[in-house]
Amino acid sequence: MGDLFTFEKPLGLRDTVPHIYEMKAHIESCIVEEMKRWGYRLIETPTIEYYDTIGAASALPDEKLLKLLDYEGRSLVLRPEMTAPIARMAATRLLKENQPLRLAYSSYVYRAQHKSEGTPAEFKQIGVECIADNTVSADGEMIALLIATLEKTALNTFQISIGNIQFVRVLFLQILEDEEQTQTLTTFLYTKNDVGYREYIKTLSLSSKNEQRLLDFLKLRGHEEVLEKASALLEEGEGKKVVRQMKKLWQVMMDYGVEKRIKLDFTLVSQMNYYSGVLFEVYSDQVGFPIGNGGRYDYLFNQFGKNTGATGFALRLDLLVEAIGYLNSNKPRLCILFSEDRRKEAYHMSKEKRAQGLHVVLQDIKGVTHLDTYKDQYEETILLIGDAERTNT
Amino acid sequence: MTDYLTIAMPKGRIFREAVHLLLKADYQIPTEIENSRKLMIDVEREKLRFILAKPVDIPTYVEYGVADVGIAGKDVMLEEEREVHELLDLKISPCYIAVAGLPNTKINDVMPKVATKYPRLAAKYFREQGEQVEIIKLNGSIELAPIMGLAQRIVDIVSTGRTLKDNGLVEYDHIVNITSRLIVNPVKYRLQDNRINDMVVRLNQITQGV
Numbered sequence: 001m002g003d004l005f006t007f008e009k010p011l012g013l014r015d016t017v018p019h020i021y022e023m024k025a026h027i028e029s030c031i032v033e034e035m036k037r038w039g040y041r042l043i044e045t046p047t048i049e050y051y052d053t054i055g056a057a058s059a060l061p062d063e064k065l066l067k068l069l070d071y072e073g074r075s076l077v078l079r080p081e082m083t084a085p086i087a088r089m090a091a092t093r094l095l096k097e098n099q100p101l102r103l104a105y106s107s108y109v110y111r112a113q114h115k116s117e118g119t120p121a122e123f124k125q126i127g128v129e130c131i132a133d134n135t136v137s138a139d140g141e142m143i144a145l146l147i148a149t150l151e152k153t154a155l156n157t158f159q160i161s162i163g164n165i166q167f168v169r170v171l172f173l174q175i176l177e178d179e180e181q182t183q184t185l186t187t188f189l190y191t192k193n194d195v196g197y198r199e200y201i202k203t204l205s206l207s208s209k210n211e212q213r214l215l216d217f218l219k220l221r222g223h224e225e226v227l228e229k230a231s232a233l234l235e236e237g238e239g240k241k242v243v244r245q246m247k248k249l250w251q252v253m254m255d256y257g258v259e260k261r262i263k264l265d266f267t268l269v270s271q272m273n274y275y276s277g278v279l280f281e282v283y284s285d286q287v288g289f290p291i292g293n294g295g296r297y298d299y300l301f302n303q304f305g306k307n308t309g310a311t312g313f314a315l316r317l318d319l320l321v322e323a324i325g326y327l328n329s330n331k332p333r334l335c336i337l338f339s340e341d342r343r344k345e346a347y348h349m350s351k352e353k354r355a356q357g358l359h360v361v362l363q364d365i366k367g368v369t370h371l372d373t374y375k376d377q378y379e380e381t382i383l384l385i386g387d388a389e390r391t392n393t
Numbered sequence: 394m395t396d397y398l399t400i401a402m403p404k405g406r407i408f409r410e411a412v413h414l415l416l417k418a419d420y421q422i423p424t425e426i427e428n429s430r431k432l433m434i435d436v437e438r439e440k441l442r443f444i445l446a447k448p449v450d451i452p453t454y455v456e457y458g459v460a461d462v463g464i465a466g467k468d469v470m471l472e473e474e475r476e477v478h479e480l481l482d483l484k485i486s487p488c489y490i491a492v493a494g495l496p497n498t499k500i501n502d503v504m505p506k507v508a509t510k511y512p513r514l515a516a517k518y519f520r521e522q523g524e525q526v527e528i529i530k531l532n533g534s535i536e537l538a539p540i541m542g543l544a545q546r547i548v549d550i551v552s553t554g555r556t557l558k559d560n561g562l563v564e565y566d567h568i569v570n571i572t573s574r575l576i577v578n579p580v581k582y583r584l585q586d587n588r589i590n591d592m593v594v595r596l597n598q599i600t601q602g603v
Contacts, residue, residue, distance in 0.1 A: 161583045192478040192579060221586060265583060283580045288458020289476075290580060 012113045012121025030152040040104035045085035051075035057084040059272045066110045078110035091304035100133040127314030134309045139278045140252030162280040163268030170239035175210045190269045220266035274300045284323040291319045335361040335378040342384040401463035403448035410485040411464045418595040461581040467571045472511045481575040484600045488552035492566040494539045507546045508538035515548035536560040
């Protein structure tokens with residue numbers, strides 16, 4: 001391996017310069033403040049966790065985890081997502097008698113990148129978890145809150161697609177022989193391979209009616225009308241309950257007046273395999289990847305010794321910034337340039353202005369080589385130089 | 394520009410067949426497109442924008458969403474493993490990927506070497522066979538490798554078998570059949586669902602007959 005340049009950083013990690021930082025911080029605060037207004041409380045968890053606990057619970061493929069060793073040789077991971085650590089924390093410290101618990105976070109997560117040089121390996125996720133509330137209202141709250149937070153940012157157009165992984169399971173198990181076939185067919189869904197899906201069905205020697213049911217499943221995308229079609233694909237029994245839940249969810253969306261932002265898509269599945277019911281993704285046409293996703297995960301808590309359900313979502317701040325584009329950054333408003341003999345006066349003036357809440361830069365004029373370009377950075381400059389009265393520019 | 398649907402088309406071998414397919418599906422595309430040297434062509438009455446890219450790059454344009462949909466060979470998709478939605482087998486440009494080499498030869502078990510344009514696909518195939526081989530990536534004229542003694546086997550795309558034969562090579566194994574696929578960016582698949590569904594229905598009617 002060649003020598004590193006002194007300015008090199010590990011693959012996929014980035015510096016953030018002030019104007020980008022300010023954009024990110026602004027968008028972040030819009031979202032976090034809205035979450036707080038909905039009664040969610042912020043928490044933090046460790047950046048580094050054990051591979052055997054959080055690594056195993058996280059549901060991301062192993063090659064996506066960034067691993068380290070501790071001094072005893074145990075495997076560690078940089079947390080790849082926040083849901084599993086929060087489930088651990090809630091299960092061990094916060095959950096009392098399974099009362100609903102609303103938590104929020106804004107934290108960096110880490111994913112190993114293999115394919116393209118420089119794809120972010122570290123990015124901020126902002127999200128919420130609503131724990132121990134198994135109602136459809138809680139599912140509805142996730143989507144309504146997701147919409148409310150995005151509306152607080154400058155993102156104008158976005159759409160949410162909602163699916164239900166349990167519907168997929170129930171339908172496939174009604175039609176297919178066994179768990180193995182169900183797994184195989186589901187894999188075609190999450191690898192987004194419709195061609196493979198259709199070819200696989202043909203190899204299964206199904207009745208033509210059942211083959212058609214599986215083909216029609218791929219078309220379960222749209223608005224309210226999809227619910228009836230979904231119901232018609234299922235046999236009587238437990239499955240219908242799933243569709244009834246989705247109908248209720250749609251009703252909640254109508255009650256909240258957010259149905260225009262939403263499409264139903266029963267073909268939506270996730271690589272995060274802890275999802276157990278409703279799941280959703282949010283899209284903006286400015287970015288080619290989903291800017292956020294979420295859903296219900298009712299079995300993750302079993303791994304931490306609790307029997308309770310939860311639902312949540314996470315937004316990717318880096319993609320959100322990309323989708324929103326440039327915002328006017330709020331550069332420091334005021335600069336006081338002083339000469340040595342008026343330093344004391346300048347200091348007291350800055351103190352006064354800072355007390356008024358202004359961002360004030362105090363700069364000795366001897367330290368500046370190009371006065372005009374330096375002044376351009378500020379909305380206002382005050383010169384306190386020599387004997388002259390103070391001059392505004 | 395948001396009302397335009399951007400289609401990434403592969404330059405070269407597949408391009409003509411892909412245009413022909415779209416014409417049959419009743420897309421009004423000017424025939425000049427086939428001889429144009431422009432890399433981006435807007436067809437206003439269809440609200441379509443064509444971009445012409447190297448075939449191996451098509452899934453990349455679509456993954457990042459700068460192209461909404463694309464026409465890509467399955468060979469490229471297997472090699473690139475991009476996050477795109479594979480909607481339809483267009484059944485054009487049929488061919489297959491095969492293992493070939495000089496007749497009556499074995500893979501050298503001291504230093505087994507395989508030359509290919511598809512390093513990931515080839516590595517996966519030999520791993521699945523339980524064979525450890527060294528993969529040598531080449532960018533063209535793969536048939537030279539066994540002749541020159543660079544490798545004992547090649548993994549390459551075969552359509553008629555003519556090139557292999559002319560260079561005195563024989564096929565040892567058939568890995569996978571290849572045709573061109575209609576692919577779409579997963580976000581655009583959900584944001585532009587009406588236009589994309591319409592395209593799938595129209596193209597499906599044509600390809601079912603093939």
